Amino acid sequence: MQLINRRTALVAGLAGTAMTLSLGLTCLPGSANPAAQARIGAPAPAFTLTDSNGKAVSLADYKGKTVVLEWSNHDCPYVRKHYGGNNMQTLQQKWTGQGVVWLTLISSPPGEQGHVTPAQANKLTVDRAAAPTAVLFDGKGDTARAYGASVTPHMYVISGAGTLVYMGGIDDKPSSRQEDLKTAKNFVDAALGEVTQGKPVSVTTSRPYGCTIKLSS
Amino acid sequence: MDPGDEHRDDKIVSGFVLCRTHAPPHIAGSMPRDSHPRMPFAWAPVRRVGRRAALGLSVLLALAFLHNAARAAAPPMSELVQAQLIAEPPAVRAGETFWVGVRLRLKDRWHVYWRNPGDSGEATAIKWQLPPGFEAGPIVWPTPHRLPVAHLVNFGYEGETTLLTQIKAPAALDAGQRLDLRADVSWLVCEKECIPGEATLLLALSAAGTGATAGPDAQTRAAFDAARAAVPRPSPWSARMDVAPHALTLTVAARGLERAVVRAAFYFPFAETLVQHSAAQPLEVTADGLILRLTRSALSVTAPTDAGGIIVIEEALGPTTARQAFDLGPVALHAASVAPPHAASLLAVLQAAFLALIGGVILNLMPCVFPVLSIKVLGLMGQAGQSRAHVRRHGFAYTAGVLAAFTVLAVTLLAVRAAGAEVGWGFQLQSPLTIAILAYVLFAMGLSLSGVFYVGSTLQGVGRGLATRSGLPGSFFAGLLAAVVATPCTAPFMATAVGFALTQPAFIALVVFLALGLGLALPFLLLTLAPQLISRLPRPGAWMETLKQALAFPVYATVAWLVWVLAQQVGPAALFAALIGLVLIALAAWSFNVAQTASGWSRRLAVGTVAASLLATAAAVAGLGGPDQARPPALQTAAAAGTERFTQARLDELRAGNRLVFVNMTAAWCITCLVNEQAALSTDAVKAAFSANNIAYLKGDWTSRNPEITRVLEKHGRSGVPLYLLYAGAGEPVVLPQLLTPAIVLEHIARLGEPLQRRASVSTTHKE
Numbered sequence: 001m002q003l004i005n006r007r008t009a010l011v012a013g014l015a016g017t018a019m020t021l022s023l024g025l026t027c028l029p030g031s032a033n034p035a036a037q038a039r040i041g042a043p044a045p046a047f048t049l050t051d052s053n054g055k056a057v058s059l060a061d062y063k064g065k066t067v068v069l070e071w072s073n074h075d076c077p078y079v080r081k082h083y084g085g086n087n088m089q090t091l092q093q094k095w096t097g098q099g100v101v102w103l104t105l106i107s108s109p110p111g112e113q114g115h116v117t118p119a120q121a122n123k124l125t126v127d128r129a130a131a132p133t134a135v136l137f138d139g140k141g142d143t144a145r146a147y148g149a150s151v152t153p154h155m156y157v158i159s160g161a162g163t164l165v166y167m168g169g170i171d172d173k174p175s176s177r178q179e180d181l182k183t184a185k186n187f188v189d190a191a192l193g194e195v196t197q198g199k200p201v202s203v204t205t206s207r208p209y210g211c212t213i214k215l216s217s
Numbered sequence: 218m219d220p221g222d223e224h225r226d227d228k229i230v231s232g233f234v235l236c237r238t239h240a241p242p243h244i245a246g247s248m249p250r251d252s253h254p255r256m257p258f259a260w261a262p263v264r265r266v267g268r269r270a271a272l273g274l275s276v277l278l279a280l281a282f283l284h285n286a287a288r289a290a291a292p293p294m295s296e297l298v299q300a301q302l303i304a305e306p307p308a309v310r311a312g313e314t315f316w317v318g319v320r321l322r323l324k325d326r327w328h329v330y331w332r333n334p335g336d337s338g339e340a341t342a343i344k345w346q347l348p349p350g351f352e353a354g355p356i357v358w359p360t361p362h363r364l365p366v367a368h369l370v371n372f373g374y375e376g377e378t379t380l381l382t383q384i385k386a387p388a389a390l391d392a393g394q395r396l397d398l399r400a401d402v403s404w405l406v407c408e409k410e411c412i413p414g415e416a417t418l419l420l421a422l423s424a425a426g427t428g429a430t431a432g433p434d435a436q437t438r439a440a441f442d443a444a445r446a447a448v449p450r451p452s453p454w455s456a457r458m459d460v461a462p463h464a465l466t467l468t469v470a471a472r473g474l475e476r477a478v479v480r481a482a483f484y485f486p487f488a489e490t491l492v493q494h495s496a497a498q499p500l501e502v503t504a505d506g507l508i509l510r511l512t513r514s515a516l517s518v519t520a521p522t523d524a525g526g527i528i529v530i531e532e533a534l535g536p537t538t539a540r541q542a543f544d545l546g547p548v549a550l551h552a553a554s555v556a557p558p559h560a561a562s563l564l565a566v567l568q569a570a571f572l573a574l575i576g577g578v579i580l581n582l583m584p585c586v587f588p589v590l591s592i593k594v595l596g597l598m599g600q601a602g603q604s605r606a607h608v609r610r611h612g613f614a615y616t617a618g619v620l621a622a623f624t625v626l627a628v629t630l631l632a633v634r635a636a637g638a639e640v641g642w643g644f645q646l647q648s649p650l651t652i653a654i655l656a657y658v659l660f661a662m663g664l665s666l667s668g669v670f671y672v673g674s675t676l677q678g679v680g681r682g683l684a685t686r687s688g689l690p691g692s693f694f695a696g697l698l699a700a701v702v703a704t705p706c707t708a709p710f711m712a713t714a715v716g717f718a719l720t721q722p723a724f725i726a727l728v729v730f731l732a733l734g735l736g737l738a739l740p741f742l743l744l745t746l747a748p749q750l751i752s753r754l755p756r757p758g759a760w761m762e763t764l765k766q767a768l769a770f771p772v773y774a775t776v777a778w779l780v781w782v783l784a785q786q787v788g789p790a791a792l793f794a795a796l797i798g799l800v801l802i803a804l805a806a807w808s809f810n811v812a813q814t815a816s817g818w819s820r821r822l823a824v825g826t827v828a829a830s831l832l833a834t835a836a837a838v839a840g841l842g843g844p845d846q847a848r849p850p851a852l853q854t855a856a857a858a859g860t861e862r863f864t865q866a867r868l869d870e871l872r873a874g875n876r877l878v879f880v881n882m883t884a885a886w887c888i889t890c891l892v893n894e895q896a897a898l899s900t901d902a903v904k905a906a907f908s909a910n911n912i913a914y915l916k917g918d919w920t921s922r923n924p925e926i927t928r929v930l931e932k933h934g935r936s937g938v939p940l941y942l943l944y945a946g947a948g949e950p951v952v953l954p955q956l957l958t959p960a961i962v963l964e965h966i967a968r969l970g971e972p973l974q975r976r977a978s979v980s981t982t983h984k985e
Binding site: 209 | 371405
């Protein structure tokens with residue numbers, strides 16, 4: 001680099017002003033590349049999807065309410081860990097009982113692991129004693145892409161103002177073992193506790209862990 | 218037998234280990250963790266396995282079967298992972314640290330994960346249960362691969378991989394004592410779908426006696442050598458990470474690498490939430506080192522505290538590519554400017570555009586441009602009767618012409634850059650050849666400015682013809698051609714802009730070029746907007762020729778500087794050849810001018826002289842292709858004791874004296890050479906084997922393309938280093954592979970006593 005700069009500078013030095021030109025140019029930093037991803041503190045990407053009862057559901061419908069997004073694939077061992085250990089249902093019951101909106105999203109297209117029909121989705125909710133506000137179908141994967149959801153379960157918390165306040169894993173034990181639930185620190189529970197009390201969320205991101213999310217190409 | 222032993226017996230099935238997936242919730246809730254459906258195999262007691270291990274079979278093969286009753290989607294009973302625990306020494310000495318490995322063989326297309334699994338997945342984990350006093354270190358991870366899965370990227374392993382661990386034995390052991398090692402290995406194995414699995418692997422070793430004990434057999438040693446070779450080496454270079462809100466820049470101070478040799482580089486961060494794993498990592502190879510531009514993960518919201526990781530560099534070795542991995546060690550973190558990133562980068566672009574604009578205005582004073590401009594201005598005065606709006610339209614047409622020319626130039630350059638990046642062709646400003654050519658081009662330009670010869674008089678004539686045309690197309694073409702015909706004079710400025718364009722994103726490069734064009738068009742545009750300024754302009758005349766000739770001298774100064782740079786890179790003979798090249802360029806320029814004015818025989822003679830002198834110049838610089846001796850010494854390895862510099866004469870002398878000779882052809886910029894020396898040639902085992910066999914070690918440094926070494930390389934069909942030769946007796950030497958492990962070198966030395974044919978077959982087996 002040194003050599004290039006010195007050469008550039010000397011060549012440019014043919015005329016005094018051109019020297020300034022070249023120095024000015026070489027001082028330019030590389031361009032920033034803001035990734036097209038949902039970001040903490042920014043407005044959560046809007047979406048309108050159909051739920052398991054055929055009703056259209058928009059994020060905008062829940063303005064003023066805290067919203068949880070849970071990406072799911074019921075056959076994924078990591079999702080099975082949280083439902084098998086009654087962890088996910090407990091969280092859903094606890095927070096929907098306090099006015100939080102809990103949306104379970106299924107992005108698996110037909111033929112991929114985790115894909116279900118609306119009827120199967122409702123049966124899963126009953127069988128697992130789950131308590132989401134709604135189960136939404138994102139068969140094209142657009143919402144998953146807009147949020148940068150990469151795994152199941154991938155969790156997001158959106159404040160009443162529509163701002164993304166948490167994204168990442170559900171807890172700090174990236175494993176598929178149910179026994180790890182006992183010692184895990186649940187980030188979603190903590191974020192909901194803070195955001196519903198109007199406090200800033202202390203842990204806003206964590207490593208999302210789980211199965212690779214299945215999206216239609 | 219304690220309860221632990223019972224558990225162990227439960228899992229061993231005639232040397233096979235049952236591997237369980239996590240049972241579905243309803244089963245897991247009702248069954249204890251360690252239970253599983255029985256498999257139809259005969260049960261074999263652990264002790265028998267242990268005895269066999271003591272008899273030399275230090276390996277327990279454990280086939281891991283996956284039990285998967287939970288889902289119909291995955292194969293119910295498939296062999297996805299075979300796990301095996303292996304140890305290097307057959308017997309453990311008190312106090313020693315020894316290597317063990319968990320070898321995983323995966324079904325085709327399935328993968329397990331590195332310590333940072335990437336966008337999804339989970340790293341393999343090992344829990345050790347060891348005899349009292351034994352301590353296991355962390356997993357020593359082999360270099361991972363990038364595994365794209367749909368739109369995501371994972372880091373892990375396919376096929377077969379060995380996870381190494383170092384175990385330290387206690388200071389006291391009873392000779393012959395039985396040592397049971399137990400590894401509880403858990404993994405996530407994925408193709409598209411993921412299945413967690415685990416296996417309990419057992420291995421019985423024994424404590425060595427006090428006397429000398431046999432080392433590992435050749436096969437085991439080779440297996441461990443290969444596993445260790447797959448682990449990233451400590452980086453010989455320092456690294457820094459510049460942190461911006463959305464971008465990270467990793468600079469690895471590997472100075473003196475050549476762009477053409479470095480095919481690709483990739484950074485694998487240890488931290489899981491630092492980098493957007495799926496983003497491309499554009500590479501730059503500069504004199505300061507390798508620069509990777511990374512996209513910061515959206516999950517990285519606080520200042521990163523640790524940017525440790527490994528860098529994998531793909532190095533061209535003739536037709537093949539070597540993949541070398543380095544652990545970066547501590548990476549210095551630097552926060553980029555605290556100003557908001559968008560504003561800052563916008564400001565920088567505006568600044569660059571403004572400077573380019575000024576540069577463009579200066580271009581108007583160049584002798585090639587000024588006449589075109591003057592003609593248009595004179596034409597403008599001729600149109601004094603026309604409406605101001607009409608004159609203004611001419612101004613805009615001219616501006617459009619200039620901008621069109623600059624857009625074409627910028628797009629062409631960017632296309633060349635993209636193509637160059639694709640074929641791995643770099644801009645090697647370090648190369649003496651490039652510097653010499655640059656000096657010649659500038660020298661020729663200076664000669665042209667001095668009036669020795671004229672370039673593009675036809676082009677300029679056409680330009681004038683078109684420029685004198687009336688009407689708006691005339692103005693457009695005048696603008697277009699002002700940019701084109703200006704080239705001989707504007708090259709120094711353009712070189713700056715071109716150099717800049719090659720280092721910046723396409724958008725910024727385009728903006729800079731357009732600003733340059735706008736600057737060139739600006740004076741004329743202003744005159745059409747305010748025609749009263751025309752009377753203030755200097756008139757074209759003899760002063761322009763004088764100015765042009767005067768401008769030649771800064772160009773000559775640049776040539777002088779380039780020659781000085783060259784002098785630091787090449788020897789006196791090569792420098793003399795390069796200077797003769799300058800004289801030949803002058804001869805060619807002068808002959809070119811003669812050819813343009815003369816006719817008949819003298820014209821043909823002049824044309825012949827131009828051709829001959831250009832050819833001679835090419836011949837003079839051809840020898841400069843190699844890199845320089847003044848290259849920074851980052852990769853230079855100190856000559857080990859007992860190493861001699863390679864010369865053909867010394868090799869002949871040693872061979873005449875019937876010595877065994879090992880020849881190592883290396884270069885400072887060859888990463889593989891460096892790795893081979895660290896990993897194999899400077900290990901104690903290899904050094905000991907060299908001295909035990911009285912092998913002379915000759916090292917040839919090809920950094921500056923030594924012709925004597927080139928001949929040896931060519932003789933063995935190589936176009937580059939590394940080359941390793943082992944000479945014994947009068948015949949042809951044995952050629953060692955380009956990627957060395959201690960085992961490979963030792964094996965070749967061990968085979969020296971055997972007949973030649975067998976030795977040759979060894980070398981081919983190991984050839985890449």
